[in-house]
Amino acid sequence: MTQPATLPRLPDLLEADVVDLTRVLCDIPSVSGDEGPLADAIEAALAPVPHLEVLRDGDAVVARTHLGRSRRAVVAGHIDTVPVAGNLPSELRVVDGQEVLWGRGSVDMLGGVAVALHLAARLTAPAWDVTWVFYDHEEVAADLNGLGRLAERHPDWLAADFAVLGEPSNAGIEGGCNGTIQVVVTTTGRAAHTGRAWRGENAIHAAAPVLARLAEYEARAVDVDGLVYREGLSAVGITGGIATNVVPDRCEVRVNYRFAPSRSLEEAEAHVREVFAGFDVTVVDGAPGARPGLDRPGVPDFIAAVSRVTGGSPAPKYGWTDVSRFAALGVPAVNFGPGDPSLAHADDEHCPTDQIRACAAALEAWLTEGAP
């Protein structure tokens, strides 16, 4: 991409308003793969902060306190966006009587990044030691994910007792996430001309019980650490047949099982195999869920602080997010960030500015309460 004429710089983090800071972040293009200038600007803004150690790997920047607290929290966010759709530079607009920041990244998730930067500089003596993580390549293939790279190369940088991921959650706490597994259920038969159908065995007909089991399946709702996760077992694709006069000898049903984080990926696979007992089941993809960990020591303080600011209470996260990567490291994690996730990636992506301020206020309240 085109290098800006002058390297972008962030405003003074101690002076800038968090909404203004979000606008600046949005206006530094950082589509996945081109996060360099924004990562440079973040590193340059944090490097002089006396209470932070600043680390870098690729276009991921990590800044952390070393205050000797008994607990450490990670506050993390990705700095890349999906491609711009004529929706930059960002603007303040009024939508339905509410001030919003309009533009790419305002929801997913430079609001959350701005909140973290704002507090990283400001909270000189938080109640928890804090590791602020700004990472790259979240919006592209999972194997490029910057958080995944940090987990592999520098797991110590992510070590913590609790993690807050600033993904958009309408400024509510969305705990953990369901796991997901994709399988293909295959039926086979024997090809024949349909003019002599009795000489064949129809693989599509043989898939009737597969669809019947899906149709009859009753998905669970599972309480995990106080949040109720709804599961789902869905056919997401079906293919069979090669010509309009041929009895097909193969039919494939692709099935997506979203499972509560009380189940491991292995347990989820075993469950799907049990549902489709007697059929050929091949796992094609899968990712474990993440427990919300809301009962872990200190986490109720976070919930209480957010509730005092927003009036909300935690809800389960159904979609799969990078909280799962923390779960895999043994770190309970929640999503908590400004913006409506259904507007992420949309051409009309926009975020209420009061949600950005509410998230900053709630995190600040949590991390300052009980501080020495």
Added chain:
Amino acid sequence: MTQPATLPRLPDLLEADVVDLTRVLCDIPSVSGDEGPLADAIEAALAPVPHLEVLRDGDAVVARTHLGRSRRAVVAGHIDTVPVAGNLPSELRVVDGQEVLWGRGSVDMLGGVAVALHLAARLTAPAWDVTWVFYDHEEVAADLNGLGRLAERHPDWLAADFAVLGEPSNAGIEGGCNGTIQVVVTTTGRAAHTGRAWRGENAIHAAAPVLARLAEYEARAVDVDGLVYREGLSAVGITGGIATNVVPDRCEVRVNYRFAPSRSLEEAEAHVREVFAGFDVTVVDGAPGARPGLDRPGVPDFIAAVSRVTGGSPAPKYGWTDVSRFAALGVPAVNFGPGDPSLAHADDEHCPTDQIRACAAALEAWLTEGAP
């Protein structure tokens, strides 16, 4: 295609052996669309025959007697072939101890054409008036079919009490044909993210009863004019799903019903709609079957004559052939020709020469017995 240096000519039809004549026909390339030279040669060979009136439309040649007989038979064959696959010029070979003519067109269906030409010139006073039909464009799209064109432009040329189509049938009588109808059964639902599957309605799951009805369906075997036609109801394709994380809102099952010629196309459609009652059914294609008409006046003589030569008895034809076009004109029709239909279009297409001779002998016996 390349025009041959000299226009091809057929040997003297009264002199030539029928197998030699088949070889000559095979060696005049006549892939669909390039039947002109062969049609010219056929017309030139028949024009001087005193007892025949010769007619032409495009590359179809029709030759008929006007002997004032009480019944008229059509003996028909298409003169085009599928593309040559290095299997010309034709050769006499021995396969499994049996002499065969090897090459494109030997089965589908220049053997049948040679038999007709051989007899057209030879039978000066057949027991039936005979219309010999040699037509183009059978191996391509149905709307190009030369027999269909004759039926539309010159239905009087095809008027008859009975028709013999020389399509390969291993020198046995294969009577009539099943009809065929293609429908698409569609289920719909409501799209949703699979992470919130309960907000959607899964159209693939909704197709479970469609497949169940197909799996449970018991196809009929129906006696029509003394031949037993087996039916079949087959899913030939199924599609649904647009992404691996989306509850699909549409699923389509394509179904092919092959039905006995006692059922009209309209009755077949009604039956399929009854099987899938409650579902959206769209007819996408269909063609009626053809009754064998083996009980029509004079036809038992044909069966008896063939049986005396070959020892065989009539069987139903399951595949759809141009006999159906005769049925649509009210002319009962059978398939009767040399060659194994499973070798049609094959690179190793070859036809036992004794089947060519048997077909010629059987037709000659039928058309001369009882002649004045």
